Amino acid sequence: MQTIRVETPSARYDVFVGSGLLRSLAPRIERIAGRLPRRIFVLTSPEIWALWGKALSESFPEPPLALFLPAGEKHKNLVNVEKMARQMIAAGGDRSSLLIAFGGGIVGDVGGFLAAIFMRGIRYVQVPTTFLAQVDSSVGGKTGVNLPEGKNLIGSFHHPLAVFADIGVLGTLPDRELRSGLMESIKAGIIRDRTLVRFMEEHVDDVLRRDPKALEKVIAASVRMKADVVNRDERESGLRMILNFGHTLGHAIEQVTRYKALLHGEAVGWGMIAALHLAKKRGTISSRQGERLESLVYLYGPLPPLKLRPGKLVAASGSDKKNTGGVRRFVLPVGIGDAGVVEDVTPAELESAAAYMLARAAERHA
Amino acid sequence: MQTIRVETPSARYDVFVGSGLLRSLAPRIERIAGRLPRRIFVLTSPEIWALWGKALSESFPEPPLALFLPAGEKHKNLVNVEKMARQMIAAGGDRSSLLIAFGGGIVGDVGGFLAAIFMRGIRYVQVPTTFLAQVDSSVGGKTGVNLPEGKNLIGSFHHPLAVFADIGVLGTLPDRELRSGLMESIKAGIIRDRTLVRFMEEHVDDVLRRDPKALEKVIAASVRMKADVVNRDERESGLRMILNFGHTLGHAIEQVTRYKALLHGEAVGWGMIAALHLAKKRGTISSRQGERLESLVYLYGPLPPLKLRPGKLVAASGSDKKNTGGVRRFVLPVGIGDAGVVEDVTPAELESAAAYMLARAAERHA
CATH class of the missing domain: 3.40.50.1970 (Rossmann fold)
Known part of the structure; x- marks a missing residue:
């Protein structure tokens, strides 16, 4: 324990x-x-x-x-x-x-x-x-x-x-729910715990066949990350924002599909794919890091197909209640195990990230 | 101000x-x-x-x-x-x-x-x-x-x-609502502010004809009392209990009359009459103090008539949510301007206090 x-x-x-x-x-x-x-x-x-x-x-x-x-x-x-x-x-x-x-x-x-x-x-x-x-x-x-x-x-x-x-x-727990939940652990690793990223890369089979030791390790690390962030920022004024990595477009996907087609973690999984693309473009992670992390998401897939238009997702992302005062906050990973919040993401960048994500979704379900 | x-x-x-x-x-x-x-x-x-x-x-x-x-x-x-x-x-x-x-x-x-x-x-x-x-x-x-x-x-x-x-x-504000509200100021005075008691005794006319200076004085003193209690006991674990002076039977009256016959302050007014009687019996206030405070309540009346049975009120008082774990807490004034909480009030004492109050109510509306 x-x-x-x-x-x-x-x-x-x-x-x-x-x-x-x-x-x-x-x-x-x-x-x-x-x-x-x-x-x-x-x-x-x-x-x-x-x-x-x-x-x-x-x-x-x-x-x-x-x-x-x-x-x-x-x-x-x-x-x-x-x-x-x-x-x-x-x-x-x-x-x-x-x-x-x-x-x-x-x-x-x-x-x-x-x-x-x-x-x-x-x-x-x-x-x-x-x-x-x-x-x-x-x-x-x-x-x-x-x-x-x-x-x-x-x-x-x-x-x-x-x-x-x-x-x-x-x-x-149904397998699909387990895989969906693991997306939040991947998120935890990407934004704050490179050891967890490595562990999840190396123990895909153990985790997915629910080996108790492997699950305990992943869950405890994920909780530790979240607790650490919550401890420093209880009311979501600053740091806690980084927990929203993958969630801007993830929430948009959920809204546009009326929360019916995907589980929350699956939507976040796709949202992370989009956010990783934006991070690569902005250079906060290298191409190699981006590919490595994208692969990690797929290792714990499959993520369900998406048949949506990028513009619609961008529009939906604007209604996220976490955007106070009209500023569009976006979480970007910085290398592996760190992240930051930017406020100057343009609708065009968001649309390009959404398009990238939708193209990956189309490829994987062709 | x-x-x-x-x-x-x-x-x-x-x-x-x-x-x-x-x-x-x-x-x-x-x-x-x-x-x-x-x-x-x-x-x-x-x-x-x-x-x-x-x-x-x-x-x-x-x-x-x-x-x-x-x-x-x-x-x-x-x-x-x-x-x-x-x-x-x-x-x-x-x-x-x-x-x-x-x-x-x-x-x-x-x-x-x-x-x-x-x-x-x-x-x-x-x-x-x-x-x-x-x-x-x-x-x-x-x-x-x-x-x-x-x-x-x-x-x-x-x-x-x-x-x-x-x-x-x-x-x-309708006159009846003003008089009803003033019961809470009387409560404030009795449990914590003898100066307020004196002021309210001496300025009945000013207060009831809504002289701004007199109202400001009474309201500010009442708020100061409440703020002082809340400051020391935000979550109602101890001291804040004394704010319930007059409220045990007051709430019972409201429940039994289904919150229809009396305004809240009026019910508290009658509840204070009962509590003052109990305090006199227990000797936490003298007979003279009891009569003086009872008169003060009537000065800001009239309180509406009550046609109830004491037993019913005692039964209703047991369902007060503030009685956790089955202990019946009761607030008693101690002299003028102080109060304490006791936990050993018997149903018989409560019934006797209720009977006293109902007798006064009958007298005043004969």
């Missing part, structure tokens, strides 16, 4: 990465919270609960009460948050209650947000069950739900008491 | 109390925020906007966009928060936008909550238009909405950039 400390001005907690965490959850929570809260709720999906609910419950003196959120972005909304808050009240939930967010990124975001606003904030822990949630969304305190107008437009910063990333739970 | 500083671990801002604040709002916000945000929204009620919208708007280069929340507790819900968030998105709101909560306590609570969760938190200012909101709900960072199961069960702690309590706006 590896333990990564998250330490921001407003919170301090640990992310545990390892095997067997699920079955020892109650004593672990007890150690951190002082004692087990009287009322414990688990926000989860019916699918995860069917597979892993028994394992999670068995260490608790009485089983936590499950609140179910159906799978899919369309259920990530305020109506469901209200519904679950009412279930908590009906079951005697109060300010001393604890919530366990047990599922993928959506469950984590909704669970964190529910904990943030239930009686003005209760404690919660994250038990992410997808690779993506383990390396990314469960760390950093961002919580939220969608509006019809866009994703995560409603939310809070609310840190968990702890994050328990159990490698074992990934055993039932 | 008086300025009261609120300073907690997570925020530092000023509460301005005085005349003419409304008409100079834009330059005041500009001074505090550095510059006027590109998009400014005003959450308000149609009634307040009709009376004071022009005065508020005139100092802004372009008028802020009004979002309307109809009056009444039943509109204080998540559905309306979502509706207004969508209006903000449609009007180009982003993370740099600013919200002005311009109305009574409900508008302040909903506005603060909307600001807390819109894009994970934007800046806002409070411009309270009722006496109660000026002395109480606009200070302290508590925001929230109701669930069908109870009030303020959903919410956040989110502090404003500043609070502007304009005495002039109280000119259109």
Whole structure:
């Protein structure tokens, strides 16, 4: 097991990465919270609960009460948050209650947000069950739900008491989701950890056949990178921006395809291909570095095909809520293991990067 | 004008109390925020906007966009928060936008909550238009909405950039609302400010005919008391509990009457009568002090009649969400200008206090 400390001005907690965490959850929570809260709720999906609910419950003196959120972005909304808050009240939930967010990124975001606003904030822990949630969304305190107008437009910063990333739970994760999640690890390596880049290049087979040691290594390194960035910039004012590497066009792809055709990591994978091209053009990475990193993305593919027009993607990227005041921020890798933010990327450059990406997508699915 | 500083671990801002604040709002916000945000929204009620919208708007280069929340507790819900968030998105709101909560306590609570969760938190200012909101709900960072199961069960702690309590706006406040709000000032005096008690005893007429100097004095003293308590105990773990003086049975009255028969301050007024009785019985105040303070409550009455059974009130008081872990906390004045929290009040004592209060209510409306 590896333990990564998250330490921001407003919170301090640990992310545990390892095997067997699920079955020892109650004593672990007890150690951190002082004692087990009287009322414990688990926000989860019916699918995860069917597979892993028994394992999670068995260490608790009485089983936590499950609140179910159906799978899919369309259920990530305020109506469901209200519904679950009412279930908590009906079951005697109060300010001393604890919530366990047990599922993928959506469950984590909704669970964190529910904990943030239930009686003005209760404690919660994250038990992410997808690779993506383990390396990314469960760390950093961002919580939220969608509006019809866009994703995560409603939310809070609310840190968990702890994050328990159990490698074992990934055993039932569909292959496509694993590969998609690994894109965020590739991102982590590119922007901040060249050792991780090297490890992922050299252990493709181990990682993809879910060797626990290899997974623990990749997940812990990814979490360490994110925690390190979050620790220095909790509220996303500066450094935290670099976590958006690959996300400008990644989000644009998701928007244009209405979040239906690609998984988040897959869209980020393509977004990184585009961003690497722009970085090569600008000379922040060499051609050789660019090719090496592009190959790494493909090693953990396949990425789904894209049939889009570059102009449409560029237009969609402008509506990214992270662009405050109309400035178009863009993250570029600097060599391997570093990155910076530029604000002067032109629509033409963005369009050229999108065109490059779409050409690669066409080649690979010809 | 008086300025009261609120300073907690997570925020530092000023509460301005005085005349003419409304008409100079834009330059005041500009001074505090550095510059006027590109998009400014005003959450308000149609009634307040009709009376004071022009005065508020005139100092802004372009008028802020009004979002309307109809009056009444039943509109204080998540559905309306979502509706207004969508209006903000449609009007180009982003993370740099600013919200002005311009109305009574409900508008302040909903506005603060909307600001807390819109894009994970934007800046806002409070411009309270009722006496109660000026002395109480606009200070302290508590925001929230109701669930069908109870009030303020959903919410956040989110502090404003500043609070502007304009005495002039109280000119259109119905008399009953003024008297109701003054109950919170009496509370402030009893638990922490004997000078305020004396002032309110000696200036009943000035205050009730809304003499600006007298109002400014009472409001500023009330805000100073609350700010002082909030500064020491932002998250309501200990000291902040004393602000609940009169609220245990006050809330019970509101619940049993379904928040329809009495204004909040009126219920607190009766709740203080009951709490003063309990304090006399326990000897934390003398009989003479008890009578003096009870008279002060009546000086700012009349309080509406109550036709309830004591047992029902005691039962309702048990469901107060502030009673965590089943302990029944109760605030008792200690002399005049001090208070403490006890945890051993028995149901019999509570019932006797409720019976005393109901007897007074019957006498006064015989």
